[in-house]
Amino acid sequence: xxxxxxxxxxxxxxxxxxxxxxxxxxxxxxxxxxxxxxxxxxxxxxxxxxxxxxxxxxxxxxxxxxxxxxxxxxxxxxxxxxxxxxxxxxxxxxxxxxxxxxxxxxxxxxxxxxxxxxxxx
Amino acid sequence: xxxxxxxxxxxxxxxxxxxxxxxxxxxxxxxxxxxxxxxxxxxxxxxxxxxxxxxxxxxxxxxxxxxxxxxxxxxxxxxxxxxxxxxxxxxxxxxxxxxxxxxxxxxxxxxxxxxxxxxxxxxxxxxxxxxxxxxxxxxxxxxxxxxxxxxxxxxxxxxxxxxxxxxxxxxxxxxxxxxxxxxxxxxxxxxxxxxxxxxxxxxxxxxxxxxxxxxxxxxxxxxxxxxxxxxxxxxxxxxxxxxxxxxxxxxxxxxxxxxxxxxxxxxxxxxxxxxxxxxxxxxxxxxxxxxxxxxxxxxxxxxxxxxxxxxxxxxxxxxxxxxxxxxxxxxxxxxxxxxxxxxxxxxxxxxxxxxxxxxxxxxxxxxxxxxxxxxxxxxxxxxxxxxxxxxxxxxxxxxxxxxxxxxxxxxxxxxxxxxxxxxxxxxxxxxxxxxxxxxxxxxxxxxxxxxxxxxxxxxxxxxxxxxxxxxxxxxxxxxxxxxxxxxxxxxxxxxxxxxxxxxxxxxxxxxxxxxxxxxxxxxxxxxxxxxxxxxxxxxxxxxxxxxxxxxxxxxxxxxxxxxxxxxxxxxxxxxxxxxxxx
Numbered sequence: 001x002x003x004x005x006x007x008x009x010x011x012x013x014x015x016x017x018x019x020x021x022x023x024x025x026x027x028x029x030x031x032x033x034x035x036x037x038x039x040x041x042x043x044x045x046x047x048x049x050x051x052x053x054x055x056x057x058x059x060x061x062x063x064x065x066x067x068x069x070x071x072x073x074x075x076x077x078x079x080x081x082x083x084x085x086x087x088x089x090x091x092x093x094x095x096x097x098x099x100x101x102x103x104x105x106x107x108x109x110x111x112x113x114x115x116x117x118x119x120x121x
Numbered sequence: 122x123x124x125x126x127x128x129x130x131x132x133x134x135x136x137x138x139x140x141x142x143x144x145x146x147x148x149x150x151x152x153x154x155x156x157x158x159x160x161x162x163x164x165x166x167x168x169x170x171x172x173x174x175x176x177x178x179x180x181x182x183x184x185x186x187x188x189x190x191x192x193x194x195x196x197x198x199x200x201x202x203x204x205x206x207x208x209x210x211x212x213x214x215x216x217x218x219x220x221x222x223x224x225x226x227x228x229x230x231x232x233x234x235x236x237x238x239x240x241x242x243x244x245x246x247x248x249x250x251x252x253x254x255x256x257x258x259x260x261x262x263x264x265x266x267x268x269x270x271x272x273x274x275x276x277x278x279x280x281x282x283x284x285x286x287x288x289x290x291x292x293x294x295x296x297x298x299x300x301x302x303x304x305x306x307x308x309x310x311x312x313x314x315x316x317x318x319x320x321x322x323x324x325x326x327x328x329x330x331x332x333x334x335x336x337x338x339x340x341x342x343x344x345x346x347x348x349x350x351x352x353x354x355x356x357x358x359x360x361x362x363x364x365x366x367x368x369x370x371x372x373x374x375x376x377x378x379x380x381x382x383x384x385x386x387x388x389x390x391x392x393x394x395x396x397x398x399x400x401x402x403x404x405x406x407x408x409x410x411x412x413x414x415x416x417x418x419x420x421x422x423x424x425x426x427x428x429x430x431x432x433x434x435x436x437x438x439x440x441x442x443x444x445x446x447x448x449x450x451x452x453x454x455x456x457x458x459x460x461x462x463x464x465x466x467x468x469x470x471x472x473x474x475x476x477x478x479x480x481x482x483x484x485x486x487x488x489x490x491x492x493x494x495x496x497x498x499x500x501x502x503x504x505x506x507x508x509x510x511x512x513x514x515x516x517x518x519x520x521x522x523x524x525x526x527x528x529x530x531x532x533x534x535x536x537x538x539x540x541x542x543x544x545x546x547x548x549x550x551x552x553x554x555x556x557x558x559x560x561x562x563x564x565x566x567x568x569x570x571x572x573x574x575x576x577x578x579x580x581x582x583x584x585x586x587x588x589x590x591x592x593x594x595x596x597x598x599x600x601x602x603x604x605x606x607x608x609x610x611x612x613x614x615x616x617x618x619x620x621x622x623x624x625x626x627x628x629x630x631x632x633x634x635x636x637x638x639x640x641x642x643x644x645x646x647x648x649x650x651x652x653x654x655x656x657x658x659x660x661x662x663x664x665x666x667x668x669x670x671x672x673x674x675x676x677x678x679x680x681x682x683x684x685x686x687x688x689x690x691x692x693x694x695x696x697x698x699x700x701x702x703x
Contacts, residue, residue: 046362051217051441061231
């Protein structure tokens with residue numbers, strides 16, 4: 001989210017996308033690299049390692065998916081806000097405050113989107 | 122002493138399946154629930170009349186309006202089928218290998234996270250309703266679209282077959298049929314299941330699955346909660362006992378069989394690679410099925426599914442616990458073998474009976490009836506949706522596009538109905554022709570086929586690198602290799618070493634040129650990709666025409682509220698007609 005992004009194409013690799021990528025890739029490694037958990041001990045609550053490791057990763061994957069959604073969505077909205085700001089060509093504030101303004105509008109857009117989705121349910 | 126902590130036995134009785142006559146109470150409860158659900162289907166169609174009901178997107182995709190909660194239920198319907206309740210626990214009767222369904226449902230969510238938003242956006246932008254629509258538009262290739270449609274229709278059949286087997290298992294345990302010597306008496310539960318499915322689809326169509334899905338989910342959750350909370354309490358020593366008794370086949374002081382507490386078999390050899398490829402292949406296949414796409418494309422915005430992924434993981438957790446019902450049945454003393462090792466035992470040689478037999482043994486008859494109704498309705502609803510999704514795919518992308526472009530709405534509607542019946546007959550053929558004691562093989566066989574459409578659909582969402590004819594050739598090679606290899610797999614009983622089935626007996630096969638075994642679907646997919654990559658380079662060098670891409674990069678990020686989204690597309694008259702007459 002540097003100031004000069006608005007004039008050029010947004011970068012493909014961003015911190016948010018790196019985090020999301022890690023969240024997405026981690027479950028694949030954890031459960032498809034079977035040799036790391038194909039054993040009986042240690043048991044937890046009566047469950048052999050083989051079983052509780054996989055069930056644990058169900059929960060971890062849920063958390064990772066939540067995190068990935070959060071960072072990707074945040075960035076998506078920030079980009080939209082930035083594009084909208086450029087298109088309107090109506091920036092009266094200085095470069096440095098534009099960043100904060102777009103963050104604010106991001107948050108408000110996000111909350112209003114959530115409200116809309118909540119209403120429709 | 123292999124058991125440091127000897128597991129205590131349970132007090133669960135283990136009568137042989139079918140040894141009692143028809144359990145009247147169970148049967149009555151199941152029949153009542155069938156009738157209730159069918160009536161609800163009719164009523165729901167009248168309640169839920171949309172303002173523009175004659176739009177395909179309204180009829181088939183609920184107006185693309187579903188938010189978080191409904192999406193959660195709809196997608197759950199794709200996952201919670203007889204696969205979860207009957208096939209997966211049955212696979213665990215044979216050992217921990219059947220647990221691959223858990224990593225399958227773990228990795229399916231990150232996979233979905235990656236590509237579904239893009240599929241939603243481009244479909245919304247161009248009015249695509251089926252994956253075949255998308256592929257045709259993206260690659261400008263009618264041939265590729267046709268191939269994707271045909272594979273979709275055929276691959277759905279074994280998946281429906283799995284649902285029929287699930288219902289059959291419940292009816293067997295209730296005591297209908299099963300004991301007669303004639304084929305008809307033996308397969309009576311299967312024919313009943315088929316007849317009910319056909320009637321059910323005809324009565325309810327696609328109009329009311331949302332309402333029925335709520336009933337179905339309520340029933341299923343009730344049974345799940347009771348089963349996974351109550352049944353372990355019947356084992357002194359809880360989960361520890363369940364695992365160790367399962368390993369010893371219910372004998373408190375027996376030696377643990379290999380392959381139950383981890384994957385390692387008696388030779389200490391691990392089944393890691395087949396296990397991982399089954400999980401990965403199944404995950405890649407799931408959202409390629411025509412019926413699964415309905416749940417996805419009916420959501421309100423491109424991020425609805427992503428937003429719900431954390432919640433959808435609950436499904437995977439519950440699936441894991443249901444899978445362990447298979448272990449509970451074995452721990453209680455149910456098994457598929459006689460004392461001399463031959464097939465039989467109190468499950469009648471059929472592991473699909475494990476969960477119904479366990480319910481029958483631990484629950485009072487009325488609640489066992491409720492549980493069977495949950496399993497049966499939980500198999501009927503997806504089976505109905507699958508057969509209609511496949512029929513619509515056929516009518517839209519094969520019949521109208523290729524056979525009769527000028528078909529009247531009435532003709533299209535009739536075609537859809539006929540094909541939906543035909544798809545169910547196809548499923549019946551699968552059940553009768555293949556070994557129904559390993560139902561999970563049906564789903565895996567469908568997966569071998571449908572996963573071959575993955576490159577065209579998913580890679581196409583990101584980059585249009587592949588050449589259309591290369592993708593088509595790869596798909597054909599993958600399907601042919603997959604089917605031939607699956608055909609060659611005989612099933613040999615691991616204990617008696619007798620051949621129990623001559624073809625399609627196993628979905629795991631040796632990978633040529635390696636010392637590994639893997640899920641045939643994944644091996645075929647790799648072959649498919651190699652062919653597609655090589656031929657793409659060849660065709661590009663030869664400058665073979667690429668076809669016109671009707672999508673633009675920006676279409677893949679379109680979202681609700683964008684100014685330039687088209688109106689929901691004009692009705693497909695056949696569907697309106699079908700809706701009226703159903």
